[in-house]
Amino acid sequence: MKPKFILGFLLIMAAVVYLIVSSTKASAEYFMTVDELKAEGSSAVNKSVRLSGAVIGDTIQYDADTLTLTFEVAHVSGDNNEIEAQGGLAEVLYQAVNDPTRSRVQVVYIGVKPDLLRGEAQAIMTGKLGDDGVFHADELLLKCPTRYEEAVPEQAASK
Amino acid sequence: MFAEFGYGILVVSFLVAIYGVIAAIYGAQNKSATLVESARRAMLLTFPLITLSAVTLIYLLVNDHYEVAFVYEVTSRSMPTYLKITAWWGGQAGSLVFWSFLMSGFASAVTLRKWDRDIEFLPWVIVVCSVTLAFFLGLSIFYENPFTRFWSVAGGVEPHMFAPANATLFTAADGNGLNPLLRHPGMIIHPPMLYLGFVSFVIPYAFAIAALVTGRTDDRWIRLTRRWSLWAWLFLSFGLVLGSRWAYDVLGWGGFWGWDPVEIAAFMPWLTGTAFLHSVMIQEKRGLLKHWNMILVILTYSLVIFGTFLTRSGVLSSVHAFAQSAIGPLFFAFIGISFVISIALLIWRWPELRSETEMKSMLSREALFLLNNLLFMSILVVCFWGVIFPLISELFTGQKVTVGPPFYQRATAPLFSALLFLMAIAPLSAWGHSTVQTLGRSMWKSAVAAAVITVALFFTYTKSIPALIGFSLIAFAILITLQEFWRGARARQKIQGENFFTALARLTSRNRRRYGGYIIHISMALMxxxxxxxxxxxxxxxxxxxxxxxxxxxxxxxxxxxxxxxxxxxxxxxxxxxxxxxxxxxxxxxxxxxxxxxxxxxxxxxxxxxxxxxxxxxxxxxxxxxxxxxxxxxxxxxxxxxxxxxxxxxxxxxxxxxxxxxxxxxxxxxxxxxxxxxxxxxxxxx
Structure with missing residues (x-):
């Protein structure tokens, strides 16, 4: 290989590394659980965060005029192994919602109410914690684990 | 009854595939044509066997056999019959069988060809295909069995393949039903298309491995699999497009591509496959980049298996989520082992794969193709980095940090733009040697026209500079490609005395790979x-x-x-x-x-x-x-x-x-x- 090819190759690699590093810095989001968010307190304000939590069904409110959706999420573990050890995501979400001692955070989302939003769903939200302690979500993804996983039918279903 | 039958057939196919692997290796080592032929027949036998098992599964799906766990998960009584059939690939267990079905079908098709002077490849192609097939069949038999049934036992209802002690068969009244999001024409065709693409990329890989093992390291394996690669690429591309169309029509978020890990998993083998399609041409024409082509085809195979795993476990629970799955570690082990073995073979044959000539000019066609490959690989690295970044950051900082769509958009936009530019100028450069003067002479008209279009767009459509750069590159690429058609047809018109359209049609049909490629370039610019x-x-x-x-x-x-x-x-x-x-x-x-x-x-x-x-x-x-x-x-x-x-x-x-x-x-x-x-x-x- 001639030196000019090696030089060209190195230049391109440098450009790609620069692209990756700068883009990573510009768009990094911190994965956090509700507990971690609460623990960080004011230092978490205005940091780009991806927050996960269990949706509490009774707290879902939607104002269709202003497209303002508010609800609370309860803490669930961010560790998949821990979730598996506690009996799977569906079980963990159920416990989180029914445990009043879990830490909770209020969420505000402006936009269309997602089809999958309901109690005991796992919400994965991208956004920022405001000064008011409310999490302002820009993006809202939902997981409803029980429905299509290996659910075993209930005994009552048999006749 | 039917469930046991379907499961039994899967077990038999698994054993036949294993036998095929052993017979082929043994036959190749001992130069026994009889054993290799026996392995070939074993390979051929797997297809009707798996088909039979699949038909059994479809029978259970269509006839509401809700004692079968998979049927219960993916169908319900209210679903029309065609959806019950397509529910075959609506869940993980069924789609693994679907994968095996395609794999055995393609492998059979390839073993049926006339082998003549390539007979030494045959046993090793059978080995690669059968090992892959046995892996997927093994997953179906031991971990994701679609024929598992429900049994009433003392503690409630449990899924088992065979009756536990003191248990009676339990039949649910109705099933869960296929996820409504998946009941869409796009989603019915999209997974099979993607799978067709995935599975057909196994064939070029199998030939590459056969070439490495046998030491026939010329470009024969590439010539033999050129069409396979193209069809694989077609299916994979269409799988991606259909998936996008489905997202646009059904998911209701106004877009078609969200850069989520599942999409990226399907996109990564497309990137290496596209790079591969380009770089094999350099090996055919110039005898260069032989190592690189091997690496690309090995990477593509690994990414195909990886993509199967991710898309399969992800699409079910949600469009945007991974599901925990017992088969994850097995997939990674399989990918790891096959990757290590492939690379070891490549290193073993490294000296024999040396280039026949040297790359001289920076603007030669081969140098531009190499650059194209570098860009595709850079996009791959960006994608891969984005997917694994949460793991890396957790490992090094203890905090899980993720990157979203803005990361991919920002990092890939310049790379895609560079690809567009290359796509425009590469067809003008010559093999061996090109200079700025020769390139400039053939492109200046198109460049001027593209500039005029860009200025017109500036006054009439948009003042955004990035968008204008994009439009100018697109216009440049389309114009140059059209100019190539024009130039070729005019030349033919002069020599052959045909009218312009006959000349254009003959030009294309006599040189289909080149002009088919140009049509694809135009389509990419339109996209x-x-x-x-x-x-x-x-x-x-x-x-x-x-x-x-x-x-x-x-x-x-x-x-x-x-x-x-x-x-x-x-x-x-x-x-x-x-x-x-x-x-x-x-x-x-x-x-x-x-x-x-x-x-x-x-x-x-x-x-x-x-x-x-x-x-x-x-x-x-x-x-x-x-x-x-x-x-x-x-x-x-x-x-x-x-x-x-x-x-x-x-x-x-x-x-x-x-x-x-x-x-x-x-x-x-x-x-x-x-x-x-x-x-x-x-x-x-x-």
Whole structure:
């Protein structure tokens, strides 16, 4: 290989590394659980965060005029192994919602109410914690684990 | 009965595949043609066996056998028969069987060809295909068995393949039903297309490994699998496009590509596959980059297996999520082992794969192809980095940090732009040697025309600099490619005395790989218009309006007229459909019917947009919410997606291009010779 090819190759690699590093810095989001968010307190304000939590069904409110959706999420573990050890995501979400001692955070989302939003769903939200302690979500993804996983039918279903 | 039968057949196919591997290896080592032939027949036998097992599974799906866990998961009584059939690949267990079915089908097809002087490849192609097949069959038998049934035992209902002690078979009254999001034509064809692409990339890999093992390291393996690679690429590309179309039509978020890990998993083998299609040409023409092609095909295979795993475990629970799955570690082990073995073989043959010539000119065709490969690999690295970044950051900082779509958009946009530029100039450069002068002479007209178009767009369409750069590159690429068609046809017209259109058609049909490729280049540029349009100019608005009120967005007016809601008990769906009138600059254009379908069995909504599509833009209206009694009206979200239609138009052109490039020749060998002569003629005439 001639030196000019090696030089060209190195230049391109440098450009790609620069692209990756700068883009990573510009768009990094911190994965956090509700507990971690609460623990960080004011230092978490205005940091780009991806927050996960269990949706509490009774707290879902939607104002269709202003497209303002508010609800609370309860803490669930961010560790998949821990979730598996506690009996799977569906079980963990159920416990989180029914445990009043879990830490909770209020969420505000402006936009269309997602089809999958309901109690005991796992919400994965991208956004920022405001000064008011409310999490302002820009993006809202939902997981409803029980429905299509290996659910075993209930005994009552048999006749 | 049927479940045991289907499962038994799977076990038999697994054993047959294992036998094929052993017989082929042993036969190759001892130069025993009989044993290799026996292995070939074993390979051929797996296809009818797996087909039989699949038919059994479909029988169970169609006939509501809810004692079978898989049937219970993916079908329900209210689903029409065709959906019950396609539910075959609607869940993980079934789609693994689907994978095996395709794998054995393709492997059988390839072993049926005339081997003649390539007979030494045969045993090793059988080994690679059978090992892959045995892996997937093994997963089905031991971990994700689609024939597992429910049994009533003392503690409740448990899934088992065979009856536990003191258990009776348990049949559920009705099934869960396929996820409503998957009950869409796009989603019915999309997974099989993607799988066809995935599985057909195993064949070039199998030949590459055979070449490494046997030491026949010339470009024979590439010539033999050229068409396979093209078809694999076609299916994979179409799988991606259909998936995008499905997302656009069904997911109701106004876009078609969200850079989530599952999409990226399907996109990564496409990147290496595309790079591979280009770089094999350099090996064929110049005898360069032999190591690189091996690495690409090995990477593609690994990414195909990886993609199967990710798409399969992800698409089920949610479009945007991974499900925990017992088979994950097995997949990684399989990928790891096959990757290490492949690389070890490559290192063993490294000296024999040395290039025949040296790359000299920076602007030669081969150097530009190499650059193209570097760019594709850079995009791959960006994607891979984005997917694994949370793991890396957790490892090194203890905090899980993720990157979203902005990361991919920012990091890949310059790389895609560079690819567009290369796509424009590479066809003009010559093999061996090109200079700035020769390139400049052949491109200046197109460059001037592209500049004129860009200036016109600046005054009439947009003042955004990144968008204008994008448009100028697209215009440049399309114009140069058209100019190549023009130049070739004119030259032929002069020499052969044909009229222009005959010359154009003959030029293309005599040199299909080259001109098919150019058509694909044009299609990519057309798709780029759509992607640029929606990314740069998408606008949205939302609001709640009473009947007769309007929402305004860009020069559109959307007027809410009425809304109706009704149950369709047979299908198990509640439909809520709004009627809106669409005006542009006060002129009535027509009606749109955005709707929400509520599926009772899944307790899930589907938001289906009302979409008015033109070449200029799409008006994409979503019904978000409504108040049934009060006069408060309904809530709509409206997007204007400029130019997005060009993405779908481009994908149709793409289809034409790849058919031109990949259609079987009567006699491939003579075709190549004749094609070369045509090239010489055209360049001589120029």
């Amino acid at each position: 780029a218009i759509g992607i640029l349009g929606i990314n740069a100019f998408q606008t949205e608005t939302q609001g709640t309006v009473a009947q007769g009120e309007e929402l305004n967005i860009s020069d559109y007016t959307v007027k809410y007229r009425e809304l109706a809601s009704w149950d369709n008990i047979g299908e198990g769906v509640n439909y809520t459909r709004a009627v809106v009138d669409v005006y542009r600059n006060g002129i009535y254009l027509g009606q749109l019917n955005p709707r929400i379908d509520y599926y009772f069995d899944a307790q899930q909504n589907m938001t289906i947009p009302g979409n008015r599509s033109t070449l200029r833009d799409d008006l994409y209206v979503l019904l978000v919410d409504w108040q049934p009694v009060s006069s408060n009206g309904a809530t709509f979200k409206v997007y204007v997606n400029p130019l997005v239609n060009w993405l779908w138009i481009g994908s149709l052109v793409f289809f034409v291009g790849i058919i031109v490039a990949a259609w079987p020749d009567k006699d491939p060998e003579t075709e190549v010779v004749r094609a070369r002569r045509t090239v010489r003629q055209t360049s001589a005439a120029d």
